[in-house]
Amino acid sequence: MDRFHEVTAFIAVVEAGGFSAAARRTGESQSAISKAIGALERRLGVALFNRSTRSVTLTDQGQRYYDRTRPLVDEMDDADSEMTSSTLAVSGSIRIAAASTFGRLHVLPLIPGLLSRYPGLQVDLVLSDFVRNMVDDRIDLAIRVGQVNEPDAVVKRVAGTPLVCVGSRRYFEQRGIPSTPADLVHHNCLLYGGLEESADWPFVGPEGRFSVTVRGNLSSNSVETIRAGVLAGVGIGLFAKVSLSDELQHPDVITVLDEFISDVRDVSLVWPKRRFVPERVRRVTEFFASSLPSRL
Incomplete structure (x- = not known):
């Protein structure tokens, strides 16, 4: 055989x-x-x-x-x-990983266009807030928001997204609106990451960068949970702006402390470092490199 x-x-x-x-x-x-x-x-x-x-x-x-x-x-x-230069030659399976909320809001809407351009592809889209090991989980391409610490990977930055601090109108009616980052110690701050009792949120002032240690009664390893908590009036959240999308247009959502926030998170395409990159991975990477920035 x-x-x-x-x-x-x-x-x-x-x-x-x-x-x-x-x-x-x-x-x-x-x-x-x-x-x-x-x-x-x-x-x-x-x-x-x-x-x-x-x-x-x-x-x-x-x-x-x-x-x-x-x-x-x-x-x-x-x-x-x-x-061959035919797009029909770009075929086979490709496994793409992205954070759950970012993937739902910004990656999934691009998939129909990707498959229309390359109908021979079979896309396996893995959405998880857990950072996948690219080798162990056989990830061909990851789309990451934030710092990437993978020495055995190639990282291509395609966009940046600022941080925003938000809460609901009903929460601020009960607890007041913080006028400075120091006021957050008196507020219920919802923590992304899970298990942590506190977090240091980054800010900038006249004397430079500083952080404020915040606490709250809800933490989660899911951005979706923190978003839902903010919309429900539970507390204040700190997000990459791309994770909120339409919520920033919601009449009940208010951004606060804008003048104290300057941090920007990179949006990057990441793939395993190897001698030969399959054509399908190269083409899909180029597709997202050109399509993602206009959405963000």
């Missing part, structure tokens, strides 16, 4: 999550996929998958084999793509 077919069948099973799903993705029969995997395992002398009636998962040897072969197949795809 063709060794390349064995490897591509193996990768299809890993990324589709099962034999039947891999068959649907590749257009082959499930028996053909099973035969290819069986031949590969016999040739290597190891079991690549743990099989049960409910799931198919990689063995340790299977994970190592996937980590080694996936980049090789990507390089072959890239070599093929270089031989």
Whole structure:
């Protein structure tokens, strides 16, 4: 059996999550996929998958084999793509990660245009406020808001977004509007990050940068939760402006302390550092690099 077919069948099973799903993705029969995997395992002398009636998962040897072969197949795809300029040649699966709120507001609306331009793509959009490990989670492209600390990644800044401090009109009617950052110590400040009892919010004044330690009765690792808390009148939140979108036009939402806020968070495209970047990753990166700034 063709060794390349064995490897591509193996990768299809890993990324589709099962034999039947891999068959649907590749257009082959499930028996053909099973035969290819069986031949590969016999040739290597190891079991690549743990099989049960409910799931198919990689063995340790299977994970190592996937980590080694996936980049090789990507390089072959890239070599093929270089031989043609047709957008139809940009095909295959691409896994994109973004923070939940930012992804919902700014990435998801761009996906139809991306798929219209490159109909051969299969997009897996992972939305989570947890920063994904790009290698372990097989992320091809991440869109990050804020500082990126990944030495084994390529980072391309495409835009910036300022911080804004906001609360609802009903909250300020009960507690008053802070006139200086120091007033926040007397307010209920909602904390993004989860588990923390306090946070240091950054500000700037006549004498330079400073921070104020704030506290509140609601913290969360979800920006959506903090946004909902602000809209419900629970307290004050500090956000990257891109996370609020239409809320800033809401008649019940008020920004405060604008003159004391100067920090800007980068919006960046991040992809794993490797010798050859697959053509589909390069094209998708270029798409978001040109499409995102106009939304932000």
